[in-house]
Amino acid sequence: MSALGRVVRAGVGRRRVQTVVMTLTTMMAVTASVLAAGLLVTSQAPFDHAFAKQKGAHLTVQYDGSRVTAGQVAATAHVSGVTAAAGPFPVLSLRPHVGRNKSGMPLGDHLPPMTIVGRADPGGPVDDLDLTTGRWATGAGQVVLSDENAPFGIGDRMDFPDLPGGPSLTVVGLARSVGASAEAWVSPAELTALTAPGAVPAHQMLYRFAGAGTDAQITADRAAITAAVPPGSMTGAASYLKIRLAASRASATFVPFVITFGVLGLVMSILIIGVVVSGAVGAATRRIGVLKSLGFTPAQVVRAYVAQALIPATVGAVLGVISGNLLSIPVLSQAKSAYGTGGLTVAPWIDVAVPAVVLAAVAVTALVPALRAGRLRTVEAIAVGRTPRSGRGRAVRYLLGRLPLPRPVSLGLATPFARPARSATVAAAVAFGTIGITFGVGLALSLNAIQNGLNRRTPGTVVVSAFAFAPPAPGTDPATPLVKPAVKPAAIAAKISAQPGTRRYFSTGQTRVGVAGLAGRTTVIAYEGDSSWGSYQMVAGSWFHGRGQAVVPSGFLRTTGAHIGDTITLTEGGRSAPVRIVGEALDLREEGMVILTDDSSLTALRAPVLPESVEFAIDLKPGTDPRAYLDSLNAALRPLGITAATNSGRLSGTVVAMDTLAAMLTLMLLAVAGLGVLDTVVLDTRERVHDLGVLKALGMSPRQTVTMVITSVAGVGLLAGALGVPVGVALHDHVLPVMGDAAGTRFPAADIAVYDLPVLIPLVLGGLVIAAVGAFPPAGWAAHTRTATALRTE
Amino acid sequence: MTAIIEIRDVRKRYDEGPPALDGLNLQVRAGEALAVLGPSGSGKSTLLNMIAGLDKPSEGAVTVDGLRVDRLGEAALARYRRERIGMVFQFFNLLDDLTAEDNVLLPAQLAGVPRARARARAAELLDQLGIARHARAFPGRLSGGERQRVAVARALMNRPPLLLADEPTGALDSASAADVRELLVDLNRNGQTILLVTHDTALAASSATRTIELMDGRISRDVQTVTR
Structure with missing residues (x-):
């Protein structure tokens, strides 16, 4: 081995702590960067990537099982333009009841109708499902649910008391179909078992086409398939383009904050690498002097020290790639849920590019102090390691020593001034960490406030729908649940009024009318009764009060260009009714193209609400037991054939995914900041x-030593926290409206202004906590270093 | 006179090599100035470290000023070093970023001595040791002899009953060394117990009232030189 090689090997081996710190720093930086870059890349057209990976169906078609055979359906795979097909799979639409479960769902509650497909396995040439949890349903009584908004978890049961024998299914897995081909999957045999006597399951066929980029192409593809089966046998077809549009909107909502976290992570990693590597090489100046005194040339010295930095950095980079990919599993799983797409993984080029960039950064960072040391005269180089440091920070140390502070505290507080550049970098790392926490906490608070606002669309403790599903009658299309005729609202209102415990209630019903100046028809939600206690969360203006006033979501105002105070004209069959917009509500349904008004506003239009859309929201008197009220009301409603349900408040899967992802990313930034402090x-x-x-x-005691070391970063941490919090707040206040914009709405100011004093104070102290936690392990080490050994150390 | 240091059957072994101290017994009385001589590796520094509580014996007992030093935990050792001993090192070990006065003040500040009292004591010591004019100077600006005087002042700040000095003239020119020798003699004359580890026989002869010589971890010679 050459002399240079020996020097490098000895340097790496002997300076173990420094080697470990460099390895740890690079590992942490690469881990964070792999995660951040992975997130940034997956946030670009996530639906398209996931759809391609899962070979998603361009068209999901359902056929009437009583009109076409499975063989005829299978033959459509050969229609011109079809490049791949899967199926036919038997399919049923059934309405399950809540069975025994650990998810807190009320036993026996009715659930909405569920599309259940019989599939022997999750793979295939089209719609290659991602099994996200558990296993595939292969046996009797087993079901796999779509993991998007699945009401149940593994082991929970769904009952079908309306079917002969009252079968029950146990959830054994959760799967994701990017093309949303079903809500549940069972084995084909189980699907047969779930089919009511005399009923015939429908057939589901999944297609991919050579040309499927536009609605027109999909329409042509659909026509070609329709022509290949008996007329009227195709009962429905869903294009992936609609799902893509919705998914793109959902993912667009996520992209701003994912990018924010990603960029923060990358910047912090680079900062920390810089401070640690330059510090480590700078600390070796005296050894460099010794090497030069032995005859090493400056170039050899520089090469030795860059190599000495690169060896642990390379080990750290490899470990970082591994840990980054391991950590990406839960993080990208949340991103996957957030984007509403299938499996996301770190792109292979990231695993190559990130360590390469980080190692280049290490080399460049090491080069600067190594060059400086290499150029030093030998005597100086030896002296630098041994003699006092430069006089930086002495004045501050002197002044702090005169303050009435315990000496370990004043010594600690003065430490950052001795190395201002390093302290500034640590402060920047902590500040970025604080920005991350501030942003993450604000995001979670805002999202929860927005979710609460959205939940106000269905106020009240108990809700009653005016329609009911029934099991399919023999010989009818089982894919279409039979809807019993809607019950007259007046009859329901009478039952509710008569019910002890009812405090107040109102009903809503939907109709579609024209709006002057707008093409097509727009949904109007008409309120009957006093709805002031159950108004939507308002973005601006106020809730409507009586006839002629309306409230609309942000999307409506944006599309129509209308403003609060403007009057719009509703039209129906040549009749018209003007309504004045008095408020802007938080509502994302139908891209905000909804009008909320009192039903009296529609009288002139003679546009009755759809009977089956009528819902009652009921508020209970204080002290009323909701369960007992529900039982009693259901007993009263039984003759009408409808049931009431508790309004448990919906928790959006998107919000849960956003919260979880934000929490994970905040923790990642915290860990990076904390490790940065620790390394430094x-x-x-x-x-x-x-x-x-x-x-x-x-006579400095261990406790005083710990105090001094922690105080050496506490001031920096506190300052960085104080600087980071306002930046985090500003970032939050900028990103939230961007997210809202992507979702097609404005957010109420109250949902954005979430940083009140009880939130701000802990956040400001967050920088201090990051610094203190990061400094604690080395402080403990310092406290327990043997004094005799330390005294011998130069 | 009572023994201020009592070392009984102390053995110290590092790894597999021969013991650094091998069943050492030693008593030092209050007011003595003991010089510990011996070649490199004889156990001088190990003995000093045991007494200063910087290291623990593998066997035996080390008692200083009535305190079993070898049984003390880290926090108690810190208190012991603050209150019972003062240390002077060959290379001074002053903190470069603190002025001479701030260096001298450190032991009192670590012990929580009220500020005014600490400052008065520091001023008194700086004056007594002839370095009052350098109170605000940083160590880098002082000569070796002046730095060692600052170090001595720092060691005496909390009025320790025992002053430990490790090669206090080892890094000084001859004039400064003579200066420090005189200082130690003066201190001992005023009742300060001193334990001095040195290679310098001249220093031992001039400053110590008693000299012991260590060889392979044992006392090979114990001579009472002067009675003050």
């Missing part, structure tokens, strides 16, 4: 170990 303090403590030995020899 380890380096600092090692450099000052001799001083520590002197102080301990003079």
Whole structure:
């Protein structure tokens, strides 16, 4: 081995703490960067990537099982333009009841109708499902649910008391279909078992086409398939383009904050690498002097020290790629839920590019102090390692020593001034961490406030729908649940009024009318009764009060260009009714193209609400037991054939995914910031170990040592926290409206202004906590370093 | 006179090599100035470290000023070093970023001595040791002899009953060394117990009232030189 090689090997081997710190720093930086870059890349057209990976169906078609055979359906796979097909799979639409479960769902509650497909396995040439949890349903009584908004978890049961024998299904897995081909899957045999006597399951066929980029192409493809089966046998077809549109909107909502976190993570990693590597090489100046005195040329010295930095950095980079990919599993799983797409993975090029960039950064960062040391005269290089540091920070140390502070505290507080560049970098890392926490906390608070606002669309403790599903009658199309004729609202209102415990209620019903100046028809939600207690969360203006007033979501105002105070004209069959917009409500349904008004506003239009759309929202008197009220009301409603249900408040899967992802990313930034502080303090403590030995020899106790080391970063942490919080707040206040814009709405100001004092104070102290937690391990090490050893250290 | 240091059957072994101290017994009385001589590796520094509580014996007992030093935990050792001993090192071990006065103040500040009292004591010591004019100077600006005087002042700040000095003239020119020798003699004359580890026989002869010589971890010679 050459002399240079020996020097490098000895340098790496002997300076173990420094080697470990460099390895740890690079590992942490690469881990964070792989995650951040992975997130940034997956946020670009996530639906398209996932759809391609899952070979999603361009068209999901359902056929009437009583009009076409499975063989005829299978033959459509050969229609011109079809490049791949899967199926036919038997399919039923059934309405399950809540069975025994650990998810807190009320036993026996009715659930909405569910499309259940019989599939022997999750794979195939089209719609290659991702099994996200558990296993595939292969046996009797087993079901796999779509993991998007699945009401149940593994082991929970769904009952079908309306079917002969009252079968029950146990959830054994959760799967994701990017093309949303079904809500549940069972084995084909189980689907047969779930089919009512005399009923015939429908056939589901999934297609991919050569040309499927536009609605027109999909329409042509559909026509070609329709022509290949008996007329009237195709009962429905869903294009992936609609799902893509919805998914793109959902993912667009996520992209701003994912990018924010990603960029923060990358910047922090680079900062920390810079401070640790330059510190580590700078600390070796005296050894460089010794090498030069032995005859090493400056170029050899530089090569030796860059190599010495690169060896642990390479080990760290490899470990970082591994840990980044491991950590990406839960993080990208949340991103996957957030984007509403299938499996996301870190792109292979990221695993190559990130370590390459980080190692290049290490090399460049090491090169600067190594060049400086290489150019030093030998005597100077030897002296730099041994003699006092430059006089930086002495004045501050002197002044702090005069303050009435315990000496370990004043010594600690003065430490950052001795190395201002390093302290500034640590402060920046902590500040970025604080920005991340502030942003993450604000995001979670805002999202929860927005979710609460959205939940106000269905106020009240109990809700009653005016229609009911019934099991399919023999010989009818089982894919279409039979809807019993809607019950007259007046009859329901009478039952509710008569019910003890009813405090107040109102009903809503939907109709579609024209709006002057707008093409097509627009949904109007008409309120009957006093709805002031159950108004939507308002973005601006006020809830409507009586006839002629309306409230609309942001999307409506944006599309029509209308403003609060404007009057719009509703039209129906040549009749018209003007309504004045008095408020802007938070509502994302139908892209905000909804009008909320009192039903009296529609009288002139003679546009009755759809009977089956009528819902009652009921508020209970204080002290009323909701369960007992529900039982009693259901007993009263039984003759009408409808049931009431508790209004448990919906928790959006998107909001849950956003919250979880934000929490994970905030933790990642915290970990990066904390490790950055730790690495820097380890380096600092090692450099000052001799001083520590002197102080301990003079009687500094372990507790005083810990106090001094922690205080050395506490001031920086507090300052960084104080700087990071306003930036985090500003970032939040900028990103939230961008997210809202992507979702097609404005958010109420109250949902954005979430940083009140009880939130801000802990956030400001967050920087201090990050610094203190990061400094604690090296502080403990400093406290327990043997004084005699420390005193011998130069 | 009572023994301020009592070392009984102390053995110290590092790894597999021969013991650094091998069943050492030693008593030092209050007011003595003991010089510990011996070649490199004889156990001088190990003995000093045991007494200063910087290291623990593998066997035996180390009692200083009535305190079993070898049984103390880290926090108690810190208190012991603050209150019972003062240390002077060959290379001074002053903190470069603190002024001479701030260096001297450190032991009192770590012990929580009220500020005014600490400052008065520091001023008194700086004056007594002839370095009052350098109170605001940083160590880098002082000569070796002046730095060692600052170090001595720092060691005496909390009025320790025992002053430990490790090669206090080892890094000084001859004039400064003579200066420090005189200082130690003066201190001892005023009742300060001193334990001095040195290679310098001249220093031992001039400053110590008693000299012991260590060889392979044992006392090979114990001579009472002067009675003050």
